[in-house]
Amino acid sequence: MQIIDYLEFWATKHCNLNCKGCSSCSPISEEWYLETDVLEKDLSRLKKIGISISNINILGGEPLLHPRIVDLFDVVKTIYPNCKLGLLTNGLLLRKMNEEFWNCCVKYSIKLKITCFPVFSESDIEQIEHLLNQHGIEYQLTRKTRFNKILTENNKSNIKDIIQACGCNNAYNLYDGYVSRCTVPMIAEQLNRRFGTRLNLEGKLNIYNATAEDIVNFLSTPNRSCINCSAFPIKVKWEKAGGSPTKEDWIIGG
Numbered sequence: 001m002q003i004i005d006y007l008e009f010w011a012t013k014h015c016n017l018n019c020k021g022c023s024s025c026s027p028i029s030e031e032w033y034l035e036t037d038v039l040e041k042d043l044s045r046l047k048k049i050g051i052s053i054s055n056i057n058i059l060g061g062e063p064l065l066h067p068r069i070v071d072l073f074d075v076v077k078t079i080y081p082n083c084k085l086g087l088l089t090n091g092l093l094l095r096k097m098n099e100e101f102w103n104c105c106v107k108y109s110i111k112l113k114i115t116c117f118p119v120f121s122e123s124d125i126e127q128i129e130h131l132l133n134q135h136g137i138e139y140q141l142t143r144k145t146r147f148n149k150i151l152t153e154n155n156k157s158n159i160k161d162i163i164q165a166c167g168c169n170n171a172y173n174l175y176d177g178y179v180s181r182c183t184v185p186m187i188a189e190q191l192n193r194r195f196g197t198r199l200n201l202e203g204k205l206n207i208y209n210a211t212a213e214d215i216v217n218f219l220s221t222p223n224r225s226c227i228n229c230s231a232f233p234i235k236v237k238w239e240k241a242g243g244s245p246t247k248e249d250w251i252i253g254g
């Protein structure tokens, strides 16, 4: 049995906030919803070849935009009943969620990881915390006012320095039959298409052509697509992307 500690997947790619430089590329994403049968097929494949997963996080975009988010919870917990399931959200829709959602969060002990951007007032945050406590939900709430800009082209840094600066925390990504060490290889294609950048696209592995050992080795080893990341990421003030996102929203010195 091979073990993955953290695996993440997108429930949606689009978002209701659209932050400049979003690591899921939401401001340039089409409306997209993960289909339950795609998730079921991919997780079943990982299970079948002998991969155990300790923690699974559902991300977006904004995952609460998914009209059947509870079905995604069911799929994960049916295939990996013992994994600790978390959901990352910007919290904007929490006050509109229905009882089915809250009951499912309780049933599966789902941890809500809420990133509060400056669109929330302190009173909004208080209301959300009250709601979570009322439903007995485990949660983690983080206030965020800055983003790390990490992507770069024509990188001259060496891989050791890049990896030292890497903040992805070994939270691996699963998307449509492929795994990657982080979201970068998954969004590089989108950025290249939209802005004509030449980001490296070699950071994904097809789970249907690989053994459990191949997958775990691939994910635990830096690869050529890490050249997309700067050894000197810069902090930028959080802002909304506005109507016309630009390459500079993601790429340092772009």
Ligand code: SF4
Binding pocket: 015, 016, 017, 018, 019, 022, 023, 024, 025, 026, 027, 060, 061, 062, 090
């Ligand atoms: S809230 Fe999160 S997913 Fe949505 S645009 Fe901002 S960073 Fe991206």
Ligand code: SF4
Binding pocket: 162, 163, 166, 167, 168, 181, 182, 183, 184, 185, 203, 222, 223, 225, 226, 227, 228, 229
């Ligand atoms: S591409 Fe490599 S360096 Fe960049 S965030 Fe992912 S794992 Fe880290």
